[in-house]
Amino acid sequence: MAEHKHKVVIIGGGISGLSAAYYLQKSINARRLPIEVQLIEASHRLGGKMQTVIRDGFIIERGPDSFLARKTSIINLAKEVGMEDKLVPNSTGKSFVLANEKLFSIPGGAMMGIPTEIGPFVTTGLISIPGKLRAAADLVLPRSESGKDQSLGEFFRRRLGDELVENLIEPLLSGIYAGDIDQLSLQATFPQFYEVEQKYRSLILGMKKTIPSQPKPKEMKEKKTGGFLTFKTGLQSFAEAIEAKLAHESILKGHRVEKIIRVNQKYEIYLNNGEMLIADSIIAATPHKVTQAMFSDYPFFEPFKSVPSTSVATVALAFPEEAIKQDIDGTGFVVSRNNDYSITACTWTHKKWIHSAPKGKALLRCYVGKAGDETIVDLSDDQIVKIVLEDLKKTMDITMNPDFFIVSRWKNSMPQYTVGHKQRLKKILEHMKTELPGVFLAGSSYGGVGMPDCIDQGEAAVQNALNYLKEAVQI
Numbered sequence: 233m234a235e236h237k238h239k240v241v242i243i244g245g246g247i248s249g250l251s252a253a254y255y256l257q258k259s260i261n262a263r264r265l266p267i268e269v270q271l272i273e274a275s276h277r278l279g280g281k282m283q284t285v286i287r288d289g290f291i292i293e294r295g296p297d298s299f300l301a302r303k304t305s306i307i308n309l310a311k312e313v314g315m316e317d318k319l320v321p322n323s324t325g326k327s328f329v330l331a332n333e334k335l336f337s338i339p340g341g342a343m344m345g346i347p348t349e350i351g352p353f354v355t356t357g358l359i360s361i362p363g364k365l366r367a368a369a370d371l372v373l374p375r376s377e378s379g380k381d382q383s384l385g386e387f388f389r390r391r392l393g394d395e396l397v398e399n400l401i402e403p404l405l406s407g408i409y410a411g412d413i414d415q416l417s418l419q420a421t422f423p424q425f426y427e428v429e430q431k432y433r434s435l436i437l438g439m440k441k442t443i444p445s446q447p448k449p450k451e452m453k454e455k456k457t458g459g460f461l462t463f464k465t466g467l468q469s470f471a472e473a474i475e476a477k478l479a480h481e482s483i484l485k486g487h488r489v490e491k492i493i494r495v496n497q498k499y500e501i502y503l504n505n506g507e508m509l510i511a512d513s514i515i516a517a518t519p520h521k522v523t524q525a526m527f528s529d530y531p532f533f534e535p536f537k538s539v540p541s542t543s544v545a546t547v548a549l550a551f552p553e554e555a556i557k558q559d560i561d562g563t564g565f566v567v568s569r570n571n572d573y574s575i576t577a578c579t580w581t582h583k584k585w586i587h588s589a590p591k592g593k594a595l596l597r598c599y600v601g602k603a604g605d606e607t608i609v610d611l612s613d614d615q616i617v618k619i620v621l622e623d624l625k626k627t628m629d630i631t632m633n634p635d636f637f638i639v640s641r642w643k644n645s646m647p648q649y650t651v652g653h654k655q656r657l658k659k660i661l662e663h664m665k666t667e668l669p670g671v672f673l674a675g676s677s678y679g680g681v682g683m684p685d686c687i688d689q690g691e692a693a694v695q696n697a698l699n700y701l702k703e704a705v706q707i
């Protein structure tokens with residue numbers, strides 16, 4: 233007689249769900265556990281936001297393009313699925329910020345915009361003299377009230393003043409979350425800055441003490457690669473490599489989960505085609521609003537309804553190299569809000585990621601859409617590209633039309649960890665423990681938005697599911 237197997241259903245085939253499926257299958261195989269895995273994905277492809285277009289020798293990322301090399305979970309997973317040799321580091325170069333309609337190079341020693349070296353800040357034209365004096369007040373200001381969450385804006389404005397925040401810190405930080413720094417939670421996004429303040433009082437002095445020493449100019453010349461990595465075959469190839477390691481029959485694409493209810497210690501999972509699956513444990517690797525809708529019978533998920541997700545679009549533009557007349561020595565720029573620009577950032581991708589464009593070609597990737605200004609994402613491709621080209625003309629003197637462009641819209645895709653995020657999530661997780669035992673969350677809406685953070689969450693959810701099954705059904 234066939235052995236009875238317990239079923240773990242993973243919902244959502246982005247990097248969070250994929251990594252959960254990979255590590256769960258690995259544990260099952262290694263320990264011969266009587267568990268069956270089912271990964272359910274609404275669309276017809278796995279990878280979620282990791283999407284690559286390969287065209288005319290260009291490798292174009294529609295969504296994420298790279299990750300921090302010091303976050304090792306993604307490198308470990310790359311090794312597991314045989315993709316380690318496809319990892320490439322970024323080429324380094326100057327980064328710029330567009331403020332008051334001009335490009336300024338980001339002052340040396342700025343850590344996420346926080347000055348750690350005096351010289352470059354004294355000489356930069358990016359901040360006025362009163363702005364610099366206000367930032368220096370950080371050296372004498374007291375600590376924040378201990379333990380209380382606050383917005384990134386409140387924290388940085390208090391310590392360093394509005395001008396440094398608006399011209400440098402906001403464009404750098406909001407690039408990661410496409411968010412409003414006056415709404416985003418310090419504790420949930422950058423707790424390290426709060427910790428530095430609590431320990432050293434001054435952010436400037438504390439950051440100086442905590443960062444590793446910067447390479448000297450000579451070392452910098454020798455070290456031409458930076459702290460980011462990507463896959464030279466595109467991030468989608470990483471998703472495909474993970475998929476190739478999963479048992480074919482464990483993957484169900486093109487099926488959307490609509491509702492989940494707990495019945496007799498198990499879970500009934502209703503799909504959009506009317507089918508119903510029974511699971512012993514669930515890993516929901518879905519965005520928070522989807523999770524809330526799937527568990528609509530459980531009112532404790534309601535707070536997810538009011539957590540915003542910002543819409544953005546990426547616009548990749550392929551040019552012949554000669555189209556860029558004012559070739560700036562650098563890898564890109566971010567845009568402060570005090571400009572009449574629609575783009576929020578532009579990466580000179582062919583310089584940052586040499587493999588991304590064929591010889592003689594240039595690839596620029598611009599972002600549009602930010603918290604409070606997302607309507608541009610709803611325009612047509614041609615309208616968006618026209619606006620982007622007008623902005624680029626002003627900064628880089630580009631007058632030619634691109635050979636081709638790719639606009640990728642990410643509607644309601646950037647979850648905003650607003651003030652109180654950690655406490656809100658903690659309450660929901662506490663309810664889940666008692667009312668939905670065996671259900672776990674993973675993904676960018678919960679414990680970190682970077683791909684490595686999503687992998688960490690996928691792995692942790694697998695461990696939680698295995699511990700649960702050990703207790704509940706003695707696997």
Ligand SMILES: Cc1cc2nc3c(=O)[nH]c(=O)nc-3n(C[C@H](O)[C@H](O)[C@H](O)COP(=O)(O)OP(=O)(O)OC[C@H]3O[C@@H](n4cnc5c(N)ncnc54)[C@H](O)[C@@H]3O)c2cc1C
Nearest residue numbers: 244246247248274280281296297298489675676681682683
């Ligand atoms: C434009 C952009 C640029 C970014 N840049 C970077 C970057 O450079 N580096 C970085 O580390 N991160 C970056 N990020 C963030 C990162 O891409 C995401 O946080 C991460 O990919 C999210 O993975 P996930 O698996 O949690 O969610 P997703 O990738 O969103 O996957 C969720 C999956 O769930 C599926 N799904 C939804 N509802 C259902 C349902 N009811 N039933 C079944 N399946 C369902 C979806 O179809 C989707 O495939 C970027 C994000 C965007 C949008």
